[in-house]
Amino acid sequence: MVKVVVCGAAGGIGQPLSLLLKQSDLISHLALYDIVNAAGVAADLSHINTASKVTGHVGKDALAEALSGAHTVVIPAGVPRKPGMTRDDLFKVNAGIVRDLAEACAKHCPKAFILVISNPVNSTVPIVCEVFKKAGVFDPRKVFGVTTLDVVRSSTFVNHIKPQFEPQSNRITVVGGHSGATIVPILSQIKQVTFTPEEIKALTHRIQFGGDEVVKAKDGAGSATLSMAYAGARFTTSLLEASVRGKRGLVESTYIHLKGNAGAEWNARSTGLEYFAQDVELGPEGVANVLALPDLSAEEKALVKIAIGELKGNITKGVDFVIAVPAAKL
Ligand SMILES: NC(=O)c1ccc[n+]([C@@H]2O[C@H](COP(=O)([O-])OP(=O)(O)OC[C@H]3O[C@@H](n4cnc5c(N)ncnc54)[C@H](O)[C@@H]3O)[C@@H](O)[C@H]2O)c1
Numbered sequence: 001m002v003k004v005v006v007c008g009a010a011g012g013i014g015q016p017l018s019l020l021l022k023q024s025d026l027i028s029h030l031a032l033y034d035i036v037n038a039a040g041v042a043a044d045l046s047h048i049n050t051a052s053k054v055t056g057h058v059g060k061d062a063l064a065e066a067l068s069g070a071h072t073v074v075i076p077a078g079v080p081r082k083p084g085m086t087r088d089d090l091f092k093v094n095a096g097i098v099r100d101l102a103e104a105c106a107k108h109c110p111k112a113f114i115l116v117i118s119n120p121v122n123s124t125v126p127i128v129c130e131v132f133k134k135a136g137v138f139d140p141r142k143v144f145g146v147t148t149l150d151v152v153r154s155s156t157f158v159n160h161i162k163p164q165f166e167p168q169s170n171r172i173t174v175v176g177g178h179s180g181a182t183i184v185p186i187l188s189q190i191k192q193v194t195f196t197p198e199e200i201k202a203l204t205h206r207i208q209f210g211g212d213e214v215v216k217a218k219d220g221a222g223s224a225t226l227s228m229a230y231a232g233a234r235f236t237t238s239l240l241e242a243s244v245r246g247k248r249g250l251v252e253s254t255y256i257h258l259k260g261n262a263g264a265e266w267n268a269r270s271t272g273l274e275y276f277a278q279d280v281e282l283g284p285e286g287v288a289n290v291l292a293l294p295d296l297s298a299e300e301k302a303l304v305k306i307a308i309g310e311l312k313g314n315i316t317k318g319v320d321f322v323i324a325v326p327a328a329k330l
C-alpha cells in the first residue's frame, strides 16, 4: 500500500498536483487534506478510472486520519506571493502552517517522506527538520525542499534560445536554494550547446527570477501553480520510482539537510551551511547519495558565494522559529 498525502490539496498547486498524482500507478491511496474543500476535490478526482483510491479530509480534526500510514506527504499548503512580495514575506503566515503540519507528520507518520513546496522553501525545510528533530524522529534522507521547478525552468529557458537543446531529456543541475539569488543554475556544465557570456548572464537572471514572471503575469491572483504541479509530480514520481519500485540512478536537484546524508560532507564543509540544494541520487530510503558539486565557472563560484550569504539568514530564521515559538496543540 502506497499512501500519498497532499496537504493543501484544494489550492492552486494542490488541485493539479493531485490530478497528476491520480494518474500514477505507483500510488494506491491518494489522501487529500486541506482546511477547505478537500472533500469536493477528492469526490471529483475519485471519478477518474485509475486504480488509486482517493479520500478527502477537511480541517484539523481530520489531519491524523489523513496522515496515518502515509508513505509520502507533499506539502503545498500556505499563501502564495502577490506582486512586490519576496518569498521571505510569506514566512509570517506559512512558517506556522508548515510547523503545525510537520508536528502532525512527526506524530502520525514519522517515517514518511516529506516533500516541502510551501515558500519560503529555504526556511520551511529547516522548520520541518527542526520539528522532526525535536520529536526525536528526524531522518535527513527523508525531508526534501522541492526545487524541481527551477530545474524545469532552466531546461525550458535554455531551449527557448537554443532550440537544438532538447528540454525534456536534458536535465540542468541547479544548486543553492529556492529564491532569487539563492537559485544557481550550473549552465557551464551544458555540453550540447554553447553560450556567449551575455546569454549566460541573461539566462541565469531569468531562471533566478522565473517565479516573478508568473507572479507579475497573474497580477495579484497568485504565483506558479500549473508548472509547479508538473514539477511537484515529477519529483514525487522520481522518489516513488526509487523508493517503491527500486529504480536506480534517478537524480534530482533538491534542497536538503546536509548532515547525515551520504556524500554531503563536502558541501557542508565548503558552504558552511546546514542546508543546500544539490543533485541527489534517490534510493529506497530517500536520499541515497548527494552528488559532488560539478566544476563551476568563475561566475558560478561568485553566484554560489552570494547564495550562501543569503541562505545563512533564511536557514537561521527557520531554525529559530521552531526553537522560539511553541507549537499549536494538535
Ligand atoms: N517550491 C516551489 O517551487 C513553489 C512554486 C510555486 C508555489 N510555491 C508555494 O506553494 C504554496 C501554495 O501555493 P498555491 O498557489 O497553491 O496557494 P493557494 O492559496 O492557491 O493554495 C494553498 C492551499 O493551502 C491551504 N491551506 C492553508 N492553510 C492550510 C493548513 N494549515 N493546512 C492545510 N492546508 C492549508 C489553503 O486552503 C489552500 O487551499 C505557496 O507558499 C507558494 O509560494 C512553491
Ligand SMILES: O=C(O)C[C@H](O)C(=O)O
Binding pocket: 080, 081, 087, 119, 149, 210, 211, 212, 214, 215, 223, 224
Ligand atoms: O515565485 C513564487 O513565489 C512561487 C514559486 O516559488 C516559483 O518559483 O514560481
